[in-house]
Amino acid sequence: MSSNQHGPNVIEINGMAMLLTTTSGGVAIHLTAPAPEPSSGREAVLDFYFASDRYDRADALAGYDRAALTEPRWSPTTLCGRVWAIMVGGDGGAIGRSGEVAFAPTCRRCLTLIDRHFPKPTPDSRLALVAQIAADTVVEQRGFAEIHHVPGDQQDELRRTIRALIRQRTSHPVRTHLIKEVIYVECPAIHDQHAEQGMREAAEVMGAILSGEPPPRLKRDWVISWATWDIA
Incomplete structure (x- = not known):
């Protein structure tokens, strides 16, 4: 990965990288966990987005490492169970001219479900x-x-x-x-x-x-x- 290129747009939840994703036609930012088996994973950004004949997307992806984004390591569904479309843009910029940039999830269901990835809090004495x-x-x-x-x-x-x-x-x-x-x-x-x-x-x-x-x-x-x- 070049020093001026970025990998997947992730946040760390209790030691696990979670990919920030969006669904087709949706506005919420979701969380997607790594696939349980590498063979069952999908890419953060499909390889054809980097094709040179797709100037609207290829130019926008110049800030990202192609190999890192096309590695099939992510679950096909979000934490809340939706089939996601693509990674949301992060430090490398928006994905495509009409894309957006986000650094935190907004899906309420995903936010609720990440509690399972944290240790259970110790009950207060009262x-x-x-x-x-x-x-x-x-x-x-x-x-x-x-x-x-x-x-x-x-x-x-x-x-x-x-x-x-x-x-x-x-x-x-x-x-x-x-x-x-x-x-x-x-x-x-x-x-x-x-x-x-x-x-x-x-x-x-x-x-x-x-x-x-x-x-x-x-x-x-x-x-x-x-x-x-x-x-x-």
Whole structure:
């Protein structure tokens, strides 16, 4: 490879090179892993793109090493399972006159799946306690809960643990959602059991408003803060 030429446009994920690719007609940037067997791999850029009679592409590929890009080493599908068309341009420039340059994936599914290539994070010392408090709140009080300020590397495990605890105690389906760094837990079956409490609180608020009085301040007992339970 010449010193002024570049190889495949890759990023390293836990020691593994992942090729940045795009699909035909797609706009997202995907990740493609090396093929499990060299014989089953495909090229980052097909050899005919370098043909001298294809001036629109051959000139644009002058910044790349032909042998490196045409080595059949990549999986035929992206991490998210799509058949990809071509490597996205990188340090050597765009691939073709109408190509684009990118240095990171944008496909949400690919970004989710790369978590499998990283070691599982160590659970924080407070995770079990916060999960138990959240499960108690859902089962015994309202059928729902919110957990704030949970570190990103603890969110998935906390959600799994809460769901497991509630299912063990009630056998009811339970859902968790992550919205703007807040984990929401809901169990519709239990919430329906506590519907009378919600109606009573709503009636108290309406009664105060109709009487010209300030509405009662509800106790936000469904809100849990991760930071409150720091036991380190």
